Amino acid sequence: MNPGKPTLRLLGCKGCGNVIVEAAFALAGVPLEIEEVDYSAGSPTRQRLLDANPLGQVPTLVLEDGSILTESLAILHHLETLEPSAHLIPPPGDPHRSAFYRWAVFIVAALYPTWTYGDEPAKWVEDTAGAKQLRESTDRHRQVLWKQMEEAAGAPWFLGERMTAVDLYIAVMVNWRPGRKWFVANTAKLEAIAKAAAAIPKVAAVLERNFS
Numbered sequence: 157m158n159p160g161k162p163t164l165r166l167l168g169c170k171g172c173g174n175v176i177v178e179a180a181f182a183l184a185g186v187p188l189e190i191e192e193v194d195y196s197a198g199s200p201t202r203q204r205l206l207d208a209n210p211l212g213q214v215p216t217l218v219l220e221d222g223s224i225l226t227e228s229l230a231i232l233h234h235l236e237t238l239e240p241s242a243h244l245i246p247p248p249g250d251p252h253r254s255a256f257y258r259w260a261v262f263i264v265a266a267l268y269p270t271w272t273y274g275d276e277p278a279k280w281v282e283d284t285a286g287a288k289q290l291r292e293s294t295d296r297h298r299q300v301l302w303k304q305m306e307e308a309a310g311a312p313w314f315l316g317e318r319m320t321a322v323d324l325y326i327a328v329m330v331n332w333r334p335g336r337k338w339f340v341a342n343t344a345k346l347e348a349i350a351k352a353a354a355a356i357p358k359v360a361a362v363l364e365r366n367f368s
């Protein structure tokens with residue numbers, strides 16, 4: 157294999173969850189080709205995404221042999237297998253491993269769905285007033301969850317001395333609703349983690365490409 161040639165292809169869109177994966181790959185020094193897709197109904201690239209991932213979500217990773225890996229945390233695990241020196245997941249025996257799993261799963265299983273169901277509520281609730289309520293309730297619930305994370309956050313990184321993939325989720329997700337000003341006002345520790353991650357040049361380049 158030519159180490160300079162990207163063999164993995166990430167389907168994603170600007171500013172979406174794939175940014176977490178892009179930042180992790182950049183830190184690990186594993187080449188990745190990005191294919192821009194738009195998951196919205198009616199978009200010309202939606203069918204391409206559905207063919208790869210019937211859930212129609214990004215990130216979706218196409219592996220060297222054409223097989224598909226979905227779910228950001230599963231993709232981060234795969235990266236750790238490819239490049240264990242990335243150290244974005246505490247290895248077996250590390251005292252922070254259980255806390256890593258607790259909070260990484262909290263992010264993907266509790267926090268992430270607040271956007272999944274709140275971003276386009278009309279997809280899930282036909283009635284306009286109900287859709288508005290779903291948007292508002294998921295927005296409210298997300299703030300409760302972020303405050304729970306703030307309570308648990310360490311310094312300088314979420315789990316203490318060593319940066320992990322949890323910090324990358326934070327660095328990307330602070331750019332989504334409720335928006336950066338809310339984090340500055342309400343979650344000083346998470347804001348500091350996001351800033352610290354964004355100060356790492358390889359992460360900064362990915363964030364810049366996606367959020368500027």
Ligand SMILES: N[C@@H](CCC(=O)N[C@@H](CS)C(=O)NCC(=O)O)C(=O)O
Nearest residue numbers: 172173195213214215227228264272
């Ligand atoms: N559990 C998934 C969530 C992925 C997700 O919800 N991605 C959003 C974009 S940030 C998406 O594709 N939304 C479109 C949809 O759910 O239809 C993960 O962790 O990768």
